[in-house]
Amino acid sequence: MPHPYPIREIARQSGLSEATVDRVLNKRPGVRSSTAANVAQAIADLDRQRSQLRLTGRTFLVDLVMQTPDRFSAAVKAALELELPMLRPAVVRSRFDFRETARPGELAKALEGIRQRGSMGVILKAPDEPEIIDAIGRLHDAGIPVVTLVTDIPLSQRVAYVGIDNRAAGATAAYLLDQWLTNDHDAILMALSRSAFRGEEEREMGFRTTMRERARGRTLVETTDTDGLDVAVRNQTVSILRQHPDIAAVYSIGGGNRAILDAFDFVDRECRAFIAHDLDRDNLSLIQDRKITAVLHHDLRQDMRRACQVIMQASGAIDGPIESIPSQINVITPYNVPSQPLH
CATH class of the missing domain: 3.40.50.2300 (Response regulator)
Incomplete structure (x- = not known):
């Protein structure tokens, strides 16, 4: 138990005698495991309190x-x-x-x-x-x-x-969507805001890898470079939905989810499953209204x-x-x- 404290200070913190603390620190025989644990806890408490003192007034x-x-x-x-x-x-x-x-x-x-x-x-x-x-x-x-x-x-x-571990998040989204989509011919829209964000790229890689393992023949369609801004997201999604009439679900990696749903409404298509990220103000409202299926959220x-x-x-x-x-x-x-x- 390395430490910078005098034995007297550890004894005061632990409520043990200085002689007992000395026996524990020098690993002498005849010391109970509970006594050794008390000394270790006292040192940990002193470490924490020392940090608190260094923070005071800073x-x-x-x-x-x-x-x-x-x-x-x-x-x-x-x-x-x-x-x-x-x-x-x-x-x-x-x-x-x-x-x-x-x-x-x-x-x-x-x-x-x-x-x-x-x-x-x-x-x-x-x-x-x-x-x-x-x-x-x-x-x-x-x-x-x-x-x-x-x-x-x-x-x-x-x-x-x-x-979060973004690859794990993408894999989680793939696992859930594969469970929910019963038709193997249903395609999935992957909506990124910008591929230069490594976190989004890793979510996409985790999603593609897991979906390939679970449903090799399922079509995945990517949109990107909208910065997650509503007008750009809506316009690009409308165009993609018209090109791919088999898209039935969404993994929204980069946001703009109201705009994505507006695009489905505009082309008169049903979105059977929708996974988003983060409980921001938009997603909180959308999931409460059951417009999206699930949100991958972190604190x-x-x-x-x-x-x-x-x-x-x-x-x-x-x-x-x-x-x-x-x-x-x-x-x-x-x-x-x-x-x-x-x-």
Whole structure:
């Protein structure tokens, strides 16, 4: 049990005598396992409290930079603001740069501005492009840690990724749709917002691989490069549905789900099964109204808490290894919608 504490301090924390603590730490005989466990717990408590003391009175200025439709950035912002009081005794202030559309160079310029102004860390949702990778490298060299959110940029110098395992999510969607579609000739529409987002690409790969294993002959039709914006999504979906009259289900990887459903209505077609991602304001309403079949959801508040904690770890304010730990994927149906989805 390596530790930096005097025996007297461990004894006070554990309620044991100094002699007993000394016997445990030096692994002398005659010590009960429960006594050793008490000493280990006391050291763990002291570690945690030491981190709390280091956080007291500290302010962390965190920047959120995201290329995403407004419905998702609004959900992320709400989740962060609900979580901020839970991060005390540290004080976290946040700045937001949200864009529905952007060229990679524009996002790189925004990240360069943060480097010049200074920041304790950046939470980033951006495409996996060379300009973005270079900008992350410059932030890293300036001592500003970057945490990727929802979609990873693994070859960059980001310190961690926070979000779901996107391949597993795609595989889950394929498994569910294969169960629900009884006609082997029913085709499935896969709707991406932009293929440059690695998270969406990985969802697609997980979906294709699993569907190929389970239903090799089923047709999969892809749409992309709409940025998840309603007008572009609707127009592209109408065109695809007219070209493929056998499409009967949707795996919406990148959003714009009201627009997709509007397109089905416009061409007078039934959508027999529809899987979406995230309980943003649109999807919450759609699943409550039973317009979509299921939502693959993860706890955004937990993600934002984890992202802030990683930034604190990178600054040395919190102990422990910095790790990319996938968020839990929850399958939400009309029967188990959380009463407060952001919690």
